Structures are given as C-alpha cells and as structure tokens.
Amino acid sequence: MLRGKNILVGVTGSIAAYKSAILIRSLIKKGAKVKVIMTSSATDFISRLTLSTLSKNPVNLDFFNSNSGEWTSHVELGLWADLYMIAPATANSIANFAHGICDNLLAAVYLSARCPVFIAPAMDLDMYRHKATTDNIATLKGFGNKIIDAGHGELASGLVGEGRMAEPEQIVQIIDEFLKADQPLKGKNALVTAGPTYEAIDPVRFIGNHSSGKMGYAIAEELAEKGAKVKLVSGPSQQTTQHPNISKHAVNTADEMYMESQRSFNATDIIVLAAAVADYKPIAKVPEKIKKQEKSLPTGQAGITLEMTKTVDIAATLGKEKKGGQFIVGFALETENELANAKEKITKKNFDLIVLNSLKDKGAGFGHDTNKITIIDNEGALKKFDLKSKKEVARDIVNEIIDRTNV
Numbered sequence: 001m002l003r004g005k006n007i008l009v010g011v012t013g014s015i016a017a018y019k020s021a022i023l024i025r026s027l028i029k030k031g032a033k034v035k036v037i038m039t040s041s042a043t044d045f046i047s048r049l050t051l052s053t054l055s056k057n058p059v060n061l062d063f064f065n066s067n068s069g070e071w072t073s074h075v076e077l078g079l080w081a082d083l084y085m086i087a088p089a090t091a092n093s094i095a096n097f098a099h100g101i102c103d104n105l106l107a108a109v110y111l112s113a114r115c116p117v118f119i120a121p122a123m124d125l126d127m128y129r130h131k132a133t134t135d136n137i138a139t140l141k142g143f144g145n146k147i148i149d150a151g152h153g154e155l156a157s158g159l160v161g162e163g164r165m166a167e168p169e170q171i172v173q174i175i176d177e178f179l180k181a182d183q184p185l186k187g188k189n190a191l192v193t194a195g196p197t198y199e200a201i202d203p204v205r206f207i208g209n210h211s212s213g214k215m216g217y218a219i220a221e222e223l224a225e226k227g228a229k230v231k232l233v234s235g236p237s238q239q240t241t242q243h244p245n246i247s248k249h250a251v252n253t254a255d256e257m258y259m260e261s262q263r264s265f266n267a268t269d270i271i272v273l274a275a276a277v278a279d280y281k282p283i284a285k286v287p288e289k290i291k292k293q294e295k296s297l298p299t300g301q302a303g304i305t306l307e308m309t310k311t312v313d314i315a316a317t318l319g320k321e322k323k324g325g326q327f328i329v330g331f332a333l334e335t336e337n338e339l340a341n342a343k344e345k346i347t348k349k350n351f352d353l354i355v356l357n358s359l360k361d362k363g364a365g366f367g368h369d370t371n372k373i374t375i376i377d378n379e380g381a382l383k384k385f386d387l388k389s390k391k392e393v394a395r396d397i398v399n400e401i402i403d404r405t406n407v
Helices: 017-029 040-044 048-055 074-080 091-099 105-112 125-129 131-142 168-181 214-225 254-263 314-321 338-348 390-405
Strands: 006-011 033-038 083-089 117-121 151-154 160-164 189-194 229-234 246-250 270-273 280-282 308-310 327-334 353-358 374-377 382-384
Touching: 006 017, 006 074, 006 105, 017 033, 017 048, 017 083, 017 168, 033 040, 033 048, 033 074, 033 105, 074 105, 083 091, 083 105, 083 168, 091 105, 091 117, 091 131, 117 131, 117 168, 125 131, 125 160, 189 214, 189 254, 214 229, 214 246, 214 270, 214 390, 229 254, 254 314, 270 314, 270 390, 314 327, 327 338, 327 390, 338 353, 338 374, 353 390, 374 390
Parallel strands: 006 033, 006 083, 083 117, 189 229, 189 270, 229 246, 270 327, 327 353
Antiparallel strands: 151 160, 280 308, 353 374, 374 382
C-alpha cells in the first residue's frame, strides 16, 4: 500500500531522531516517495545530509533558503503529501500543534496539511505522563490526528517507563494498515478515459485538441488509491502512471477509444469519461502527405477543403448500454451557457453525474495543474468547488462517487 505514496516525515529535536533514519529507509524500500522536514533542534541529533541521502530529496528546514534564494512553500508541501508522519514528536512540538503555534516550517506544514497526520511522541517518562502533555495529545486526537503511542523501555535519562518512540517497523506497519483500511472501492472495477484523440488527415497531420490528460490520470490514480481496479484508456498524453491497480491502454482515435472502452464496459462498476474526444474526423485519411497548393480560393488565399464526418459519441453510446449497478460520470467543458449545456448533456447521455468546467475560469481547463469544477447530478442538484489542484479535484470527484454509490 505504500508504493507510490507521498509520505512527508517531520523530525523534531529528540534523541529518538536516529530512528527517523530507519523509518525513512523503510518507507523508501516499500516504494514510497519521501520528503523530510526538520526543526533546527533536530539537526543537533541527526544531520540533514543523512536524511537527505536516505530520502533522496533535499531536507526542508527553513521557510527561506539563503543559499538558493528560494522560498519553501509550506502549502505546497502539505498538498504534496498523502500522509504526514511526525516522528519523533517532542513535548514542545506536540504543545505547538495543540495550540496552533506556528514558529517553524514543520509546524506550518502541520497546520496547512489536508492529508492524514500521524504523530509518534518521544520524551522522558515524567514529561509523557504530565497532564499538560496528556491533555495536548487528547486535543490532537480530537483534531483527528493519529497518535502512535510511545513504548515502554529504558529512556535516555536512565529511567525505565513509557516515552520511547515506537519502533520504525511498527510505524510502517501502522501506516500500511491505515492505507489498506481506507479502500472503500476494493473489489470494484473502474473505467477511465483520458486525454485527447487524434484524427488523422494524412500521415503527418491530425485534428486534435489541447487536452493534456492530467485530469483523467488524476482520477484514475485516486480510484486506484481507493482500492478499485482501474482500466485507463488514454489518448496521446505525456502523463504516466505506475500504480499497480491501473492498467493503461493507449489509443489514438475516437474509434479506438470506443472499442477499447466497450471491450470491458459490461464488467465495469464505475465509468469516468474524462477524455476530450474529437467531435469530427476527416471522411478519409489521405495516404500521402498533402502538399501545399497554390490555387487561390475566392478570398485570394491558397487552401484546401476537408470533408468531415462525426466521430462515434462514446459517452452517449456507453450511456445507452448502462445497466443497473453501473455509475457513469461525464465531463462538460463549456465556453457559454455552461449550466444549461451540462444539464442537457447529463440527460441526453444517461450520466449519473456530470463534471462541469468552464474555459472562462482562470486556471481551469486544458493544460493547467489546477481546475475549478461544478458537479451536477441527474436530478439537477449541483455542488460548486473552489479552484484546486487536479489531484484534489480528483479526490472530490471520487469522494462524490463513493458517497453516491454507498460503498
């Protein structure tokens, strides 16, 4: 479950910081992508170089890097992470988290993180038992944070009792089990179409669009993260996926996308049609490259005329084939009369939900890493969302599917 996950590891100033090296190495060996944030006092116990080498990423320490002149965005780090693991967490850091004190980068990321947060306390026996600490831990649990209780044993002070940070192997196991439990779509089959289609004019030229495939790939990844077995039918795209739950099938044309999608349609529970399929294609592909013509048109410009025909309407065709238990989500990218056009499409194509985005919204649509959507159901109810990263948008869409399919 850790393969491909973005795990942020926070390290605070405790003698137990040496365990963070073992933890990071274990996460990397499990296939996770790891970034590290340290407090300045943590560097007194273990070097940045050690954790940077193990994590294969630069260690984040300050808001501003005076050497490179770059600003470290706590917001971007929080959005990058699928899970934030703070280990070791000192009494001081726990107190800061509980009371919203934001005096370092690690705490700033804690306050802005939208992912699950795990905290592994490490401190001396009396500090761990003190009412201030127990109250702070209770507060963090109330925030929804996951506390990995300290273990019993010999402490740095020489005392014996609770306060030892949990062993890295135990922490990895707890994270893995948590991720396994968060899979409501396990046992479900999903089909996602993504990217553009290219309709050939001649061996060199084609008719296409500006779709990058980012939204469709993000949805496929999120469905897979939630346990679904995903068939991703992708038009030409630079996007990649390594998720073991995703089977990618590359196509070029609308006909190829339809045939590949239809092949497994009857065995699919969830269908998300995120591809930007060309509406028209040339009636016939010219076998040789079309040469520039000098013959003038009535306008005085040289040119050619292409005879076009409609491509297969994948969404409408699959919508007609929908049977009980299947859930179909379509997309509408509009430039005018957005809501009216989207509501017409959801009925005409037999969707359960339609995701509307407008090219008029800054940062939405083709090519961007962000999107701004409105989700409309087949009864006309709509839910609007703010501009977000496409990863977050995918999470919103998949959560809506989960809520409406009662899985």
